[in-house]
Amino acid sequence: MREQALLWERGDTSRIPFAVYTNEDQHRKELHRFFYQAHWSYVGLEAEIPNPGDFKRTVIGERSVIMTRALDGQIHVVENVCAHRGMAFCRERHGNRKELVCPYHQWSYALDGSLQGVPFRRGVRQDGKVNGGMPADFDPKEHGLTRLKVATRGGVVFASFDLRVESLEDYMGPTILGYFDRLFNGRQLRILGYNRQRIPGNWKLMQENIKDPYHPGLLHTWFVTFGLWRADNKSELRMDAHHRHAAMISTRGSAGQAAGDGAQVTQVGSFKESMKLHDPSFLDIVPEPWWGGPTAVMMTLFPSVIFQQQVNSVSTRHIQPDGHGAFDFVWTHFGFEDDTEEMTERRLRQANLFGPAGFVSADDGEVIEFSQRAFETKPEHRVLAELGGRAVEETEHMVTETLIRGMYAYWRRVMEE
Numbered sequence: 183m184r185e186q187a188l189l190w191e192r193g194d195t196s197r198i199p200f201a202v203y204t205n206e207d208q209h210r211k212e213l214h215r216f217f218y219q220a221h222w223s224y225v226g227l228e229a230e231i232p233n234p235g236d237f238k239r240t241v242i243g244e245r246s247v248i249m250t251r252a253l254d255g256q257i258h259v260v261e262n263v264c265a266h267r268g269m270a271f272c273r274e275r276h277g278n279r280k281e282l283v284c285p286y287h288q289w290s291y292a293l294d295g296s297l298q299g300v301p302f303r304r305g306v307r308q309d310g311k312v313n314g315g316m317p318a319d320f321d322p323k324e325h326g327l328t329r330l331k332v333a334t335r336g337g338v339v340f341a342s343f344d345l346r347v348e349s350l351e352d353y354m355g356p357t358i359l360g361y362f363d364r365l366f367n368g369r370q371l372r373i374l375g376y377n378r379q380r381i382p383g384n385w386k387l388m389q390e391n392i393k394d395p396y397h398p399g400l401l402h403t404w405f406v407t408f409g410l411w412r413a414d415n416k417s418e419l420r421m422d423a424h425h426r427h428a429a430m431i432s433t434r435g436s437a438g439q440a441a442g443d444g445a446q447v448t449q450v451g452s453f454k455e456s457m458k459l460h461d462p463s464f465l466d467i468v469p470e471p472w473w474g475g476p477t478a479v480m481m482t483l484f485p486s487v488i489f490q491q492q493v494n495s496v497s498t499r500h501i502q503p504d505g506h507g508a509f510d511f512v513w514t515h516f517g518f519e520d521d522t523e524e525m526t527e528r529r530l531r532q533a534n535l536f537g538p539a540g541f542v543s544a545d546d547g548e549v550i551e552f553s554q555r556a557f558e559t560k561p562e563h564r565v566l567a568e569l570g571g572r573a574v575e576e577t578e579h580m581v582t583e584t585l586i587r588g589m590y591a592y593w594r595r596v597m598e599e
């Protein structure tokens with residue numbers, strides 16, 4: 183099906199064509215418009231590359247990039263494409279090097295991507311004669327790695343292929359920036375570990391999943407049964423002016439476990455009265471001063487990342503598309519340098535709710551996979567996202583799909599331009 187054939191049934195975004203998730207040409211266009219132009223993408227945390235020479239290989243969209251810390255401490259992001267014959271030369275995920283060397287013909291680059299050495303540049307002397315070599319007008323300055331524009335804030339590193347992209351702060355907008363700064367408020371971050379998973383579904387479904395505040399109280403047995411996320415929790419939904427980013431802000435009721443507390447919740451099919459925790463320390467939640475009230479804030483920064491705070495567990499979740507029908511999802515669990523050992527333990531314990539086998543997140547990977555399967559079988563059909571009406575608006579409750587409608591209103595503006 184061609185991209186022009188997309189049918190938005192009501193003219194708005196309350197009904198989303200399945201074809202939005204199934205068309206490969208359109209996927210290529212999304213990569214260009216959202217990941218390679220005019221947007222910032224998440225690449226990692228400064229704490230992942232604390233020392234000069236440290237690097238991390240990651241991706242923006244489907245392009246491989248390397249985040250480095252140069253010998254002067256400066257952070258750079260360069261594309262993992264050799265300026266010679268194009269090899270994606272860096273194969274390690276993390277490491278420490280004084281320079282980056284492509285194994286194919288050993289071109290070497292400084293950590294900021296500038297070309298330093300080209301073997302046989304001046305040819306090879308043989309029998310008093312110089313053979314080969316690069317042309318006399320070869321200028322190494324013109325053949326460095328592609329350097330991206332970099333922005334860091336609160337220890338988080340973003341990059342853009344688009345050197346004219348607006349500032350990171352303007353990109354987030356004041357509302358989302360406020361929630362970003364709540365989490366990344368200048369404290370040194372401490373990396374606790376990673377989870378990686380491959381989800382056979384379109385990458386936008388992960389953005390949707392976190393812009394859908396009402397499924398956790400229905401789908402996730404763990405959340406419902408142990409009272410961490412309920413439809414009657416005090417909550418707010420906020421967006422940037424373009425409706426591409428969002429924050430779901432929720433405060434867990436003082437009631438905690440749902441048992442005996444409100445018929446509405448105990449009637450939810452996923453509430454399992456008989457389910458008990460063998461280890462109650464999973465719910466050893468200790469409020470932290472920086473929360474400032476909410477017990478959970480889930481932020482979606484379009485297109486590339488989700489920032490999670492669920493009680494004491496904090497993580498970044500990096501969306502890495504791979505074709506229209508799959509993405510890699512990389513979780514970085516972190517804490518703060520001034521955490522006590524006890525708090526670090528607690529964050530790690532609560533992180534068991536998340537990641538590919540998490541008590542909660544395993545469910546999300548599955549529903550995304552099974553949605554994609556259905557989309558592929560009938561791309562002429564459409565999704566219904568009409569809960570809470572058809573408008574795009576901020577709300578003081580979570581019984582709505584308004585953030586999804588907002589994201590697709592933005593998606594359409596950019597894709598139909």
Ligand code: FES
Pocket residue numbers: 264265266267268269271284285286287288289
């Ligand atoms: S392709 Fe990298 S040095 Fe030739």
Ligand SMILES: [Fe+2]
Pocket residue numbers: 391397398402542543546
């Ligand atoms: Fe979920």
